[in-house]
Amino acid sequence: VQLQASGGGLVQAGASLRLSCAASGLTFSNYGMGWFRQAPGKKREFVAAISRSGGSTYYADSVKGRFTISRDNAKNTVYPQMNSLKPEDTAVYSCAAFYTATQGMVIRSPDGMSYWGKGTLVTVSS
Numbered sequence: 001v002q003l004q005a006s007g008g009g010l011v012q013a014g015a016s017l018r019l020s021c022a023a024s025g026l027t028f029s030n031y032g033m034g035w036f037r038q039a040p041g042k043k044r045e046f047v048a049a050i051s052r053s054g055g056s057t058y059y060a061d062s063v064k065g066r067f068t069i070s071r072d073n074a075k076n077t078v079y080p081q082m083n084s085l086k087p088e089d090t091a092v093y094s095c096a097a098f099y100t101a102t103q104g105m106v107i108r109s110p111d112g113m114s115y116w117g118k119g120t121l122v123t124v125s126s
Helices: none
Strands: 002-006 009-012 020-024 031-038 045-050 057-059 067-072 077-082 091-099 120-125
Touching: 002 091, 020 031, 031 067, 031 077, 045 067, 045 077, 057 067
Parallel strands: 009 120
Antiparallel strands: 002 020, 020 077, 031 045, 031 091, 045 057, 067 077, 091 120
């Protein structure tokens, strides 16, 4: 199983960025997807998650209203659209997959993730 995150970069505060995570080696539609981030010197934190069907989403309070997660099961890809970026959003963003038999289930805990991808760095300058 491979999860390949991409789309990170350096942007100014207020800008938008869309990350993507392409999955291979698994039946993508059987897995919900989550995004986590880790800033320098800080613990990894949950950002957003989407159910296997795409019908349910969940966001951390810190990104609610600014980030939108979506998925394209035909392309085995999940996309977090990040708007109104702030310097405190600077972190390495990683995607993860969680298996669930329930279409609408969303898991937020990193302990519930089955697979992890390498991260992509997002830097937001003030």
